[in-house]
Amino acid sequence: MSEENAHFLNGVPLFIDWIDEKGRIVKMNAYEARELSIEPTDADGGVALEQIYSSESASFLRLLAADGVQEAHSFPVWVNASAYDETPMVATAFRDKERGIAIVKQALTSAALGTAPELAERIEILSQMIGAATEACWCIEFLEPIDVSLAEDEIVDRVFSNQSRWRACNDAMARLYGVPESLDFNTQPVSRYFPDTNVNRQMIRDLVRSNYRLDHAAAIDRRHDGSEMLVENDFRAAIKDGLLVRLWGTTRDIGPHRRREQQLSDRAATMLDILSATPDPILVMSEEGKVLAANPAAESAWGRSAEQILGKPVDHFVEGRDVAARLRQAAVDGSEEDYGCDLAVTAADGSKEIWRFRAAGIEGEIRRYVLTARRKARRRARTAVMEDGR
Structure with a gap:
């Protein structure tokens, strides 16, 4: 691709990125970087596909990049960067000898999709239900999916070490963790609220042993101010092609309940001592x-x-x-x-x-x-x- 063409594509109002044969984004045009709130220089070192695309779209693009593109063809993708949460786009792949393949995308408006009104309405209803829920709802998406065929300890290690991010967490989640209203919970680091501790590692180990479906699992999380909080989680997981791509569920603060239980237990023990005497x-x-x-x-x-x-x-x-x-x-x-x-x-x-x-x-x-x-x-x-x- 000539410098003149590259300069032209850098300025057009289209989402364009380049993917090498290893399945990494090595460059993106200024419009995409600006719209997705990504520094263009960050892409020069290689950005994971899951940071921009949904897990299914990322898997498809990775295979496409490995096989190479002989001639241009179009296909749908989902972009899930923070500014474009679950946005469908139509993409066209071109071969680029210098950078692998170029992916040119344009957002699909509701009028462009035959099933868009019904689909958009369903997404809107689900979003409103989760957003208005009084219980904290959360989702952790792994930008580096985890092979579930690995040994248990290795899976636990990767849950805490692989790159991940929050997705579609509701307002109740932000309130529970004391996140200031000026901040978007979904842009915060996962480890800030879900730290790598022995208690939390044991919870993930129990999750693996229960085939990635676990209820009433106790964990010790951290609020935004760094204070510890005893919580109870219900877990579910999305596993595709043997890879753990997403965890989601609900969280409840059980600290006050546990303190109440302890107070009642202490009171009962005191009364028992009195009655015994x-x-x-x-x-x-x-x-x-x-x-x-x-x-x-x-x-x-x-x-x-x-x-x-x-x-x-x-x-x-x-x-x-x-x-x-x-x-x-x-x-x-x-x-x-x-x-x-x-x-x-x-x-x-x-x-x-x-x-x-x-x-x-x-x-x-x-x-x-x-x-x-x-x-x-x-x-x-x-x-x-x-x-x-x-």
Whole structure:
């Protein structure tokens, strides 16, 4: 191609780039570089096809460049650079002895496509659905696709080391990671928010082992300000011709939920310690009268192991008519000063003693009752009292 022709093509309003036999973009005209926000000098060192084209278009062009072009012919391609997200174009390939092949492209308007109205409407609907979703939606596209036939550790290494970029991430994703409104999340480095850490490597390893479909996978990501964030991901993958070209899914911040779980766990442990140290027997009874829980004091006071108490009807060792009903009524009368009921408890050795039971209801979908028992003091014989008073 003559310098005069090259200069002419550099200025026409067409997208033109040159691809060598190795499948690299080695040059592009000023119009394409400007429209795709790429410095022309960057192309001189070789730009990956996936940086500009969709994965399928890049694969086709790579084969075309390897085989060479004997005569000009046209075909469709998809350009997915940041300024032209998923834009269909018609391309024509020409042979260039100096630079391999030249690819001349022109964007297809909706009027130029026979199915464009329906296709454009579907794309618009999907884009609006993802964009308006309250859950963070993301996609990582590998500019250097990964061979899924490699060893597991090699695949994991390449997920973090191969060139990649964000694609079609929604506003909820940007908000989740605290990205300033002045910045486009999709132009930020993938590693800034999804760092190479042991936790994240294990997640990718689990993804590979699950055949690239994984839900509720925990990871530690970073917000825009660098602070760590515990998240949960649902993963899906696009694998074409044995190459991993894309990962996508949804992300949720589970840090507050985990902290809440830890707080509840700590509170439960504290309550268990308190109940274990309480000298009075404490039981938890179901609405039907079965014992659901017992503290150590109940076991020692009545000489019965937990296995002999838990799951048994309370009247198994507490005597009286309608024991469960009387205990439930005691919970209703709990506001009275002297509420409760006196019941005889049979210990494991057969001995019986009177205990005063107090009850309180636990609200919830399944109603339960907390029973606290205290041994009633035996009345001293009248003669003994009189002797003491002499």
